[in-house]
Amino acid sequence: MSGRILRYSLAERVMHWAAAVVYLYVAATGLAFYSPHLYWIAAVLGGAPTSRFWHPWMGVAFCAAMAWMLRQWAGDMGITDADRKWAAAAARYIRNEDEGLPPVGRFNYGQKYFFWTMLWAAAVLLASGAVLWFPERIPWGLRGLREAAILLHVAAALVTVGAFLIHVYMGTAVVRGGFTSIVRGEVTAAWAEMHHRLWYDRVTGGESIAGPLDAADRTSGRTGA
Amino acid sequence: MSGALRIQKISGHAGPVPGAGTQRQERVAKLVDTTTCIGCKACEVACLEWNDLPFRETRFDNTYQTMPETAWNYWNLIQFREHTRADGSFEWLMRKDQCMHCADPGCLAACPADGAIVQYQNGIVDFQQEYCIGCQYCVTGCPFNIPKYNPQAQKMFKCTLCSDRVAQGLEPACIKSCPTGCLHFGTKEDMKTMAEARARQLREHSGLANAGVYDPAGVGGTGVIYVLHDVTHPEAYGGLPRDPRVPWTVRLWKGPLKWLGSLAMAGGLIGIAVHYLRFGPKQVPEPEEEAKR
Numbered sequence: 001m002s003g004r005i006l007r008y009s010l011a012e013r014v015m016h017w018a019a020a021v022v023y024l025y026v027a028a029t030g031l032a033f034y035s036p037h038l039y040w041i042a043a044v045l046g047g048a049p050t051s052r053f054w055h056p057w058m059g060v061a062f063c064a065a066m067a068w069m070l071r072q073w074a075g076d077m078g079i080t081d082a083d084r085k086w087a088a089a090a091a092r093y094i095r096n097e098d099e100g101l102p103p104v105g106r107f108n109y110g111q112k113y114f115f116w117t118m119l120w121a122a123a124v125l126l127a128s129g130a131v132l133w134f135p136e137r138i139p140w141g142l143r144g145l146r147e148a149a150i151l152l153h154v155a156a157a158l159v160t161v162g163a164f165l166i167h168v169y170m171g172t173a174v175v176r177g178g179f180t181s182i183v184r185g186e187v188t189a190a191w192a193e194m195h196h197r198l199w200y201d202r203v204t205g206g207e208s209i210a211g212p213l214d215a216a217d218r219t220s221g222r223t224g225a
Numbered sequence: 226m227s228g229a230l231r232i233q234k235i236s237g238h239a240g241p242v243p244g245a246g247t248q249r250q251e252r253v254a255k256l257v258d259t260t261t262c263i264g265c266k267a268c269e270v271a272c273l274e275w276n277d278l279p280f281r282e283t284r285f286d287n288t289y290q291t292m293p294e295t296a297w298n299y300w301n302l303i304q305f306r307e308h309t310r311a312d313g314s315f316e317w318l319m320r321k322d323q324c325m326h327c328a329d330p331g332c333l334a335a336c337p338a339d340g341a342i343v344q345y346q347n348g349i350v351d352f353q354q355e356y357c358i359g360c361q362y363c364v365t366g367c368p369f370n371i372p373k374y375n376p377q378a379q380k381m382f383k384c385t386l387c388s389d390r391v392a393q394g395l396e397p398a399c400i401k402s403c404p405t406g407c408l409h410f411g412t413k414e415d416m417k418t419m420a421e422a423r424a425r426q427l428r429e430h431s432g433l434a435n436a437g438v439y440d441p442a443g444v445g446g447t448g449v450i451y452v453l454h455d456v457t458h459p460e461a462y463g464g465l466p467r468d469p470r471v472p473w474t475v476r477l478w479k480g481p482l483k484w485l486g487s488l489a490m491a492g493g494l495i496g497i498a499v500h501y502l503r504f505g506p507k508q509v510p511e512p513e514e515e516a517k518r
Binding site for chain 2: 032033034035036037039042048049051052053094095096098132135136140143146147148149150151154155158161162165166169173174175176177188190191194195
């Protein structure tokens with residue numbers, strides 16, 4: 001049996017799924033308010049007034065989860081030279097020609113880009129959402145604020161929907177093992193070596209692993225290396 | 226004008242509208258002649274009475290105005306302004322402020338809730354609270370600062386143009402109560418003719434060279450039209466906008482951004498499906514092979 005490496009700690013997994021669940025809720029209810037053709041989603045989720053009541057609160061929860069994520073992963077999410085090399089060859093990654101791709105660390109350029117997209121979008125959604133939550137608090141003379149907010153909110157939300165679709169597709173259908181890793185926390189050594197060579201080298205001390213590992217020693221991120 | 230009101234426009238609605246073109250119905254309008262209003266507020270009282278609106282505390286800010294602006298349970302408010310004319314003389318401007326019942330209503334455009342805002346074939350724009358979700362987007366859509374939120378009911382309220390009375394062939398309560406005859410109700414066409422005649426009279430016989438009719442084209446014309454002493458300065462009448470329009474951001478959001486966004490989402494899903502069919506998953510070497518290396 002090949003060695004298994006702890007890729008995501010329990011805290012990271014809880015964090016990820018908290019963000020995922022609340023994102024699904026705000027995205028689904030938001031889409032219901034976005035288009036009359038999707039209004040039925042609100043009915044499925046307990047009715048439109050209920051959806052409208054919870055949407056902003058869940059939005060705040062999503063932003064809290066994103067803040068947690070930022071605190072947890074900020075150190076892992078900086079774009080490095082290795083990422084830039086990888087990004088230049090990203091077309092080959094998309095075509096599944098992974099052999100010979102420049103090695104990357106714990107997260108690849110796409111994952112980092114996704115992280116920062118969601119983070120900045122969350123910031124825009126929070127600011128514009130606060131205005132939309134209490135529009136009557138905005139003085140009439142500053143009504144341009146809510147007119148801007150209404151547009152920014154939907155634009156940022158659409159960006160997150162696009163990013164989210166790609167994220168789910170990559171994490172489940174394309175990169176096999178990715179979904180298991182964010183559920184159970186572990187990946188095989190072969191998986192780590194193939195997808196995140198620099199991280200693999202870091203947590204294994206540069207040696208190929210032939211046997212089971214003490215997971216605690218191999219934890220990455222804040223607790224490891 | 227009596228009989229059931231047929232709906233010609235519905236907020237947040239996918240699919241056809243029940244009443245479009247099914248009935249021979251005239252557009253209606255209120256005419257407010259600000260030059261003969263004496264600020265008695267009978268219309269304010271009549272509105273509360275007919276609509277059974279609960280009383281609320283008001284804020285006194287040293288004017289004759291009942292409260293600073295209309296409220297969820299105060300749909301009809303006389304805006305008082307002390308105005309100094311160009312020659313230094315003083316006048317009171319009094320304007321009956323309420324929902325304008327725009328032909329092209331920004332509230333309805335902004336509303337995401339199916340059926341919460343409707344426009345009848347006679348032009349009345351009406352809120353249907355049972356379908357309202359309390360999102361307050363109509364606040365942003367309205368260029369006249371009219372829809373107001375009731376935090377207890379979590380619904381929006383505003384003037385109905387007494388659609389219940391109009392449906393029975395009656396004039397709105399405010400019109401009925403006016404002692405000076407500065408308020409009129411009838412077809413939009415008749416009201417427009419009457420207003421223009423009055424404005425002409427003011428220009429020719431009262432020395433009000435700028436007297437005119439306020440029926441802003443930016444929102445397709447309104448179901449409430451004003452005769453103003455000076456139509457070139459509507460702002461003097463308590464913030465009546467010179468050129469009200471549905472905010473362009475609302476137009477962009479409900480127009481191009483809606484279909485572009487939907488197209489992008491559908492395109493993204495199709496792109497993902499095609500990518501998977503073409504390239505499939507990324508294969509990781511089998512763990513056994515890895516172990517042997």
